[in-house]
Amino acid sequence: MASPPGSPPGALQRPMSAMIRPNRSSSRMSMSSRQGGSRASDDDSKTAVKVAIRVRPPLKTGDPGYELVPQRFQASRVEVTSEQQIAVDAPNGRKLFVFDRVFGEDTDQEGVFDYVQESVTSFVEGYNVSILAYGQSGAGKSFTMGTTGPEDQAKHEIKGIIPRSAAVLFEQLEGLSRAAGSGIRAPSRFSGLASAQSMHSKPSANKNWQLKATYVEVSSPFPWPPRIFLLTPPDLQRATPRSSHPAGHSRP
Numbered sequence: 001m002a003s004p005p006g007s008p009p010g011a012l013q014r015p016m017s018a019m020i021r022p023n024r025s026s027s028r029m030s031m032s033s034r035q036g037g038s039r040a041s042d043d044d045s046k047t048a049v050k051v052a053i054r055v056r057p058p059l060k061t062g063d064p065g066y067e068l069v070p071q072r073f074q075a076s077r078v079e080v081t082s083e084q085q086i087a088v089d090a091p092n093g094r095k096l097f098v099f100d101r102v103f104g105e106d107t108d109q110e111g112v113f114d115y116v117q118e119s120v121t122s123f124v125e126g127y128n129v130s131i132l133a134y135g136q137s138g139a140g141k142s143f144t145m146g147t148t149g150p151e152d153q154a155k156h157e158i159k160g161i162i163p164r165s166a167a168v169l170f171e172q173l174e175g176l177s178r179a180a181g182s183g184i185r186a187p188s189r190f191s192g193l194a195s196a197q198s199m200h201s202k203p204s205a206n207k208n209w210q211l212k213a214t215y216v217e218v219s220s221p222f223p224w225p226p227r228i229f230l231l232t233p234p235d236l237q238r239a240t241p242r243s244s245h246p247a248g249h250s251r252p
């Protein structure tokens with residue numbers, strides 16, 4: 001699911017993952033057997049990859065797009081049976097699926113972020129972190145990640161993972177600056193730079209941190225191969241190599 005980039009030149013060798021543990025079980029998600037049973041997922045609390053699913057509230061009569069939902073899917077067929085399991089009513093019986101975490105339709109944006117937040121802390125500690133949203137059209141990927149539009153990011157209750165992560169990131173980095181000398185270590189990606197700097201000048205407690213965000217959307221796999229859309233706003237795209245701009249890109 002995640003393929004971390006290498007460390008920047010000159011940086012210390014970084015650990016593979018903040019959350020890797022040896023001897024983990026091989027199963028992350030298991031479909032039920034014909035009898036409707038289910039194998040337990042990897043319930044180690046610290047693993048390299050975690051799969052969480054979010055069940056969105058079903059569209060109601062009158063909602064935009066409701067008439068496009070095939071009739072057999074207009075009533076909900078998913079039941080959240082625990083924090084790690086859902087049951088899906090399929091024509092050939094009830095199927096159970098197990099994940100690291102399941103969020104029901106009444107889980108709000110803050111509830112989802114509470115689960116993801118430890119990844120931001122791991123990032124500040126110097127680990128590579130990727131958070132991906134995957135699902136069919138209309139499943140709520142943009143809503144969950146917080147990339148629907150700038151107006152959504154102003155409202156706390158609908159703010160998604162990306163703006164929340166950015167806020168926590170800056171909070172934690174500012175905390176590091178304030179706590180300089182307190183024993184909290186700087187992210188390893190910067191610690192190489194910091195030690196090089198300290199050879200020439202006094203280290204400064206006031207650092208200016210900059211976050212560069214690039215949004216990429218991989219479109220549906222038909223026609224194959226999937227197309228990749230760069231969603232970064234046009235004024236920021238000037239800094240992006242031309243080769244990264246797919247022909248026909250049209251998302252804002």
Ligand SMILES: Nc1ncnc2c1ncn2[C@@H]1O[C@H](COP(=O)(O)OP(=O)(O)OP(=O)(O)O)[C@@H](O)[C@H]1O
Pocket residue numbers: 055056057135136137138139140141142143144148
């Ligand atoms: N958990 C949720 N609670 C309330 N509304 C939601 C939720 N998830 C999605 N929606 C709403 O459903 C609609 C579709 O969601 P969204 O655009 O995020 O889907 P998507 O998976 O990104 O679709 P696409 O792949 O077509 O871009 C939006 O209007 C969004 O606000």
